[in-house]
Amino acid sequence: MISTPARLSFAVALAVGLGLVASCSSSSVEPPAGPDAEAPEEDAGDDPSFPCPASGVSKGPWTLAMTRTSVIVRWEACREGSSPTLSFKPEAGGASVEITSTQKTVTLTQRHTAPLGPLRSPDDLPGTFVMHDAAIGALTPGTCYRYELAADRTLAGRFCTAQPDGGRVHFLAIGDTNPLLGEATAKVLGHVLPLGADFVVHGGDIQYYDSFLETWAGWFPPMQPLLALGAFQPALGNHELETDDELTDYTLRFFGTPNLGGASMYYRFESGGLWFHVLDTEQPIDPGSPQGQWLLAGLSDVSQQPGFRGSIIAMHRPFVTCGDNAQKDTERKAFASAFAQHKVVFVIQAHIHGYERFEIDGLTFVTTGGGGGLIGNIDENLSRAECAMRRASGGFFHALDVVVEGKELRAKAVDDSGAARDSFTIALP
Numbered sequence: 001m002i003s004t005p006a007r008l009s010f011a012v013a014l015a016v017g018l019g020l021v022a023s024c025s026s027s028s029v030e031p032p033a034g035p036d037a038e039a040p041e042e043d044a045g046d047d048p049s050f051p052c053p054a055s056g057v058s059k060g061p062w063t064l065a066m067t068r069t070s071v072i073v074r075w076e077a078c079r080e081g082s083s084p085t086l087s088f089k090p091e092a093g094g095a096s097v098e099i100t101s102t103q104k105t106v107t108l109t110q111r112h113t114a115p116l117g118p119l120r121s122p123d124d125l126p127g128t129f130v131m132h133d134a135a136i137g138a139l140t141p142g143t144c145y146r147y148e149l150a151a152d153r154t155l156a157g158r159f160c161t162a163q164p165d166g167g168r169v170h171f172l173a174i175g176d177t178n179p180l181l182g183e184a185t186a187k188v189l190g191h192v193l194p195l196g197a198d199f200v201v202h203g204g205d206i207q208y209y210d211s212f213l214e215t216w217a218g219w220f221p222p223m224q225p226l227l228a229l230g231a232f233q234p235a236l237g238n239h240e241l242e243t244d245d246e247l248t249d250y251t252l253r254f255f256g257t258p259n260l261g262g263a264s265m266y267y268r269f270e271s272g273g274l275w276f277h278v279l280d281t282e283q284p285i286d287p288g289s290p291q292g293q294w295l296l297a298g299l300s301d302v303s304q305q306p307g308f309r310g311s312i313i314a315m316h317r318p319f320v321t322c323g324d325n326a327q328k329d330t331e332r333k334a335f336a337s338a339f340a341q342h343k344v345v346f347v348i349q350a351h352i353h354g355y356e357r358f359e360i361d362g363l364t365f366v367t368t369g370g371g372g373g374l375i376g377n378i379d380e381n382l383s384r385a386e387c388a389m390r391r392a393s394g395g396f397f398h399a400l401d402v403v404v405e406g407k408e409l410r411a412k413a414v415d416d417s418g419a420a421r422d423s424f425t426i427a428l429p
């Protein structure tokens, strides 16, 4: 009899050998449907493979939509009637406050299965779920809080509000997380979470149906430590819409906010006078496109606001890479003068499974796509002219820890052994 870890290793090896484990460069491929793909509605709680816990909470909690004075804490319940109450208090101590979530019932009709990972990744089931949103306001800027759910007080986490003008901004950037493909994601998280960032910028490709090893139901438990760290501020990647229902039924149901998936799929947020412009690279981003126009107007607008310290772009498909996929060099060149004029200081990109850092005309671009997806060939297109401006690179799993203090941005790429594989500093204007 093969042990569970051995079976998983065998499944991974088989998947890799058959070319089934998708990298970012793969096109969207719908995984084989489960046996009940056309099944009528059912209650997820009735499925013995994924019983509804006594608390009624089936995913989360996690935090979204961070501002200086507010956040949204969200969780999924697999039945009606679980407690809607969340309590929170400042991490540094203070009185606990209770808040009641708003609830929205969602009915899913499709089942998704991870055919190579059934021992570790339960099916995403059709059925009726209840999304709870605790919209917390009147918070203190630059302050971290601890929260827990009344439904089960072990379901707890942390969030931090955005910093006031000039405050110390500490965030984690990670991309292409595939936690059920081996141990890489867990190892990276084990080394970067203790660094204590206040929020997470995810560069997209959050979960991989295309790895055939992973479902959203399997994704949440190993990612819960990251979700408990602070607000989760994602960019959309190509793997957020692998199936016809994934974007609406999963990605946006979990991570959509009034600013993401509401009026548009791109959004911006701020902390300490640093503005993050999060792009949707599944749509056109050239300066003439609606998204490009939105970006140009926003860059100009925020640069004139009191306390402005610089703009950061976060996106999935890269402006520049020497790796195994296309680069958006035409768009990068078209935006170059506007980026310089409006003080874009840093570009975070993903999609290429590895690490790269470029310095192009005074602007730093980092590819941080080493969150757990199968490492790709980061040198496949070394003949590109931009590769002469690549300052660091490596095919390794990692996340990027970033601290902005005063007029300086300091970052380090931490790999799955805890080693800092690249460190750099950017002077803010």
Ligand SMILES: [Fe+2]
Residues within 6 Å of the ligand: 023, 024, 025, 204, 205, 237, 238, 239, 316, 350, 351, 352
């Ligand atoms: Fe991708």
